[in-house]
Amino acid sequence: METNISQSRQQQQCIDKLLNAHGVNLTRQRRVIADTLFARDQHVTADKLFEAVNNNGAKVSKATVYNTLGLFVRKGLVREIFIDATRTFYDSNTSRHHHFYNVDTGDLIDMKERLAPHFIDQDLPDGTAMDMVDLVIRVKNKAP
Amino acid sequence: METNISQSRQQQQCIDKLLNAHGVNLTRQRRVIADTLFARDQHVTADKLFEAVNNNGAKVSKATVYNTLGLFVRKGLVREIFIDATRTFYDSNTSRHHHFYNVDTGDLIDMKERLAPHFIDQDLPDGTAMDMVDLVIRVKNKAP
DNA sequence: CTGCTGTTTAGAATAGTTATAAAATTGATT
DNA sequence: AATCAATTTTATAACTATTCTAAACAGCAG
Numbered sequence: 001m002e003t004n005i006s007q008s009r010q011q012q013q014c015i016d017k018l019l020n021a022h023g024v025n026l027t028r029q030r031r032v033i034a035d036t037l038f039a040r041d042q043h044v045t046a047d048k049l050f051e052a053v054n055n056n057g058a059k060v061s062k063a064t065v066y067n068t069l070g071l072f073v074r075k076g077l078v079r080e081i082f083i084d085a086t087r088t089f090y091d092s093n094t095s096r097h098h099h100f101y102n103v104d105t106g107d108l109i110d111m112k113e114r115l116a117p118h119f120i121d122q123d124l125p126d127g128t129a130m131d132m133v134d135l136v137i138r139v140k141n142k143a144p
Numbered sequence: 145m146e147t148n149i150s151q152s153r154q155q156q157q158c159i160d161k162l163l164n165a166h167g168v169n170l171t172r173q174r175r176v177i178a179d180t181l182f183a184r185d186q187h188v189t190a191d192k193l194f195e196a197v198n199n200n201g202a203k204v205s206k207a208t209v210y211n212t213l214g215l216f217v218r219k220g221l222v223r224e225i226f227i228d229a230t231r232t233f234y235d236s237n238t239s240r241h242h243h244f245y246n247v248d249t250g251d252l253i254d255m256k257e258r259l260a261p262h263f264i265d266q267d268l269p270d271g272t273a274m275d276m277v278d279l280v281i282r283v284k285n286k287a288p
Numbered sequence: 289c290t291g292c293t294g295t296t297t298a299g300a301a302t303a304g305t306t307a308t309a310a311a312a313t314t315g316a317t318t
Numbered sequence: 319a320a321t322c323a324a325t326t327t328t329a330t331a332a333c334t335a336t337t338c339t340a341a342a343c344a345g346c347a348g
Contacts, residue, residue, distance in 0.1 A: 027313080027326065046304080061328050066305065082226040085335075087304070100269055109269055120281055125244055125253055128283035135279045137264055139272035171295065171344085190335080205297050210336065229305075231335070 022075040032058045033068050034077075041093040043081065043108045049090070083108065083136065098135040111137065166219040176202045177212045178221075185237040187225065187252045193234070227252065227280065242279040255281065 015034045019026055036052050037044070044052070050065045069090055072078045081089040083101050089108060096113040115133060124130060159178045163170055180196050181188070188196070194209045213234055216222045225233040227245050233252065240257040259277060268274060 025314090025325075029327070063306090063329075064327055067327080070306095080229075082228055084226055085224075085229070085232040088229040100267075100272070102269065102272060103275055107269075111267060123244075123255060124281075124283055125246065125251075127286050128244070128246060129286050131247055131282040131284045133279075133281055135277075137268075137277055138275040139268055140275045142271050142273050169294075173296070207298075207337090208296055211296080214337095 018077070022077050024071060024075055024077070029060045029064050030068055030071075032056070032060055033065065034072075037072075037078065037090070037092045041091075041110070043089045043091050043099075045087045045089055047087075079132075081108070081136070082134075096133075098133070098137070100137050100139055102141070103138050104141040111135075162221070166221050168215065168219055168221070173204045173208050174212055174215075176200070176204055177209065178216075181216075181222065181234070181236045185235075185254070187233045187235050187243075189231045189233055191231075223276075225252070225280070226278075240277075242277075242281070244281050244283055246285070247282050248285040255279075 015031060015038065016026060018038070019030060019034060024030060032053055033049070036049065036056075046062075046066055046069055049069070050060070050062050053060050053065065069078065073080055073090070076094065079091045079094050081091055081099065083089060093110070098111040098113065098115075100109040100111050101107070102109070115135070120133070121130065156175070156179075159175060159182065160170060162182070163174060163178060168174060176197055177193065180193060180200075190206075190209055190213055193213070194204070194206050197204050197209065213222065217224055217234070220238065223235045223238050225235055225243065227233060237254070242255045242257065242259075244253040244255050245251070246253070259279065264277070265274065
């Protein structure tokens with residue numbers, strides 16, 4: 001999981017705008033984390049992100065990685081994916097889409113959104129509103 | 145009117161058949177756990193099940209509850225649901241259906257199956273086969 | 289009864305995450 | 319620049335759900 005050592009000035013401004021637009025105060029650590037996270041669409045665990053961030057000599061504590069991921073989730077910058085009980089994935093792509101999860105390999109792959117919203121809306125429990133659709137298709141390797 | 149402290153002979157035979165049919169050897173502990181679990185369709189955590197089982201004076205260790213739930217999952221008797229990172233739910237209803245999860249209350253509610261299988265099949269990653277569809281609709285309470 | 293296999297158990301260990309409290313940083317105000 | 323309050327970061331401790339371990343147990347075949 002490599003990331004580019006230094007961000008271009010353009011990219012940095014873009015990240016700053018993104019954080020500001022979501023009401024996140026700027027700090028050195030949040031910038032580095034956002035840089036790494038939004039360099040591309042990815043599914044990453046807190047631990048992997050911690051490694052990736054610090055592989056650039058950035059020096060951000062693990063607690064901050066957790067705090068920041070929590071903050072980003074609350075602000076709608078990333079999305080949590082619960083695949084199993086042992087770790088939480090964070091998806092840097094918050095557009096409407098779903099996932100294939102290969103139970104044999106652990107691969108997590110994006111899937112185009114195809115659910116018609118009204119297919120679900122009419123069935124919502126009384127007094128509730130849709131928060132988020134969470135669809136994971138678990139797949140396994142075909143026997144060769 | 146009365147809640148069943150002890151299973152009827154009929155119900156017990158039914159449980160035994162179920163376990164046998166799924167290749168699970170019978171033991172006192174597995175019977176008690178299955179009795180509790182399959183008394184009705186429910187979504188339960190390992191801890192709650194441990195409590196429920198022992199509230200009948202049954203005396204089953206927590207390790208056995210975990211072991212047995214793991215076994216039942218492998219044998220297809222119950223289904224794991226991953227709602228958040230802090231606990232795993234076990235669904236005693238393995239028929240095709242999905243869930244509404246109320247993020248405000250923690251309620252987990254069944255939802256009729258409505259996904260057309262071929263809507264997903266055609267998109268499966270190369271070399272993989274469907275294992276299971278895992279759809280959770282997260283809902284929140286409407287503001288009053 | 290003896291040995292074999294599978295099961296249960298208490299308790300220790302693990303791992304991911306959250307809480308705590310002190311230190312550092314930031315921004316605003318003078 | 320100096321000060322102050324508010325926010326953020328950090329190391330570390332604490333917590334919790336789950337898994338592991340190794341010993342005890344149960345049941346059956348010979």
